Amino acid sequence: MKNFKTFAIALFLAVGTLSATAQNKAIDTKKSSIKWVGKKLTGSHSGTVSFKSGTLAFKGGKLNGGTFTVDMTSIAVTDLEAGKGKEKLEGHLKNDDFFATDKFGTAKLDIKTVQAKANGVYGVTADLTIKGKTAPVSFDLTVAKNTATTKFNIDRTKFDVKYGSKSFFEGLGDNVINDEFEVEVALVF
Template sequence: MKNLKTIALALFVATATAVSAQTKKVDVAKSKINWVGKKVTGQHNGTVDLKEGALVFKGTKLTGGKFTVDMNSISTKDLEAGKGKEKLDGHLKNDDFFGTDKYPTAVLEFKTIKDKGNNVYGVTADLTIKGKTAPVSFDIAVKGNTATTQFNVNRTKYDIKYGSGSFFDNLGDKAINDDFEIDASIVF
């Protein structure tokens, strides 16, 4: 009887400590991605939707993630219909920017993750936009069933050079910053 209790306890401990990876699918309807693009004379902001995504955990620790963004959903929020919104949204979708006819999605895939404590992780990920892949680094905080992050993306790494002072001279007040800002709240 004592051996049976010992075996049962050993199995319980082994089961409790052998934590396997768990993939948690993202709720795309509840998740939000906001963007801000700045230029010399001001800025524009808007949203873009997730198509699909998942975070991977081992126990409570974040160990991976991959997200696909629907680039055709890019939408300016600071302009009203009839006040240039349709023109800017169309321009963002054309080849000067994201070329959504040819590249309808962008993909972010976590490559390395460092636990910084307090449910904050330092992530280096591969971001693919317009068929070009480059690394991005950011911190992501996980609380309950939500992960939040803010980071900048240098658009020129993805061959998006329109209005960039890094590539064109004499743009004056038509220059557009190379970096755009992402602020994401991911619900899983």
């Protein structure tokens, strides 16, 4: 009986220690945001897309993982007004030329490795899946209290988004669209 009590106390302490050191924090999808900027030779467009869900994983108070799902059907253009091209561009971004949101309604990012760089700054490598295609992305993520922020570029052609790309089409002239687009992410958890 004495050994059983000792084992039970040790197990309780071990579980308590594990739960204190490993913690998943769900993001607030309403307060978190993704802003994007796509550039072309003759200008740029900007907009937003919303999170469907997301979790950051911490161990011992330090970031060690995470996974996020983005609602691709929420793509919105913010630099154009309604009736002045906004709806047309949003429709084009959602069709097969770009993100095919009727077939691929979500995108996903899974953090694979995390390297502490400085106080609250982590070098992150993740698998990003868009249109059913997965490719690695790397970025710095700054974590402070209940927020995390990053800004990085995504090469859309790695995800079969080739419309207007000079890497795949010749003779586009002024209609070339940059292969990379920029995302700025603000997480609240």
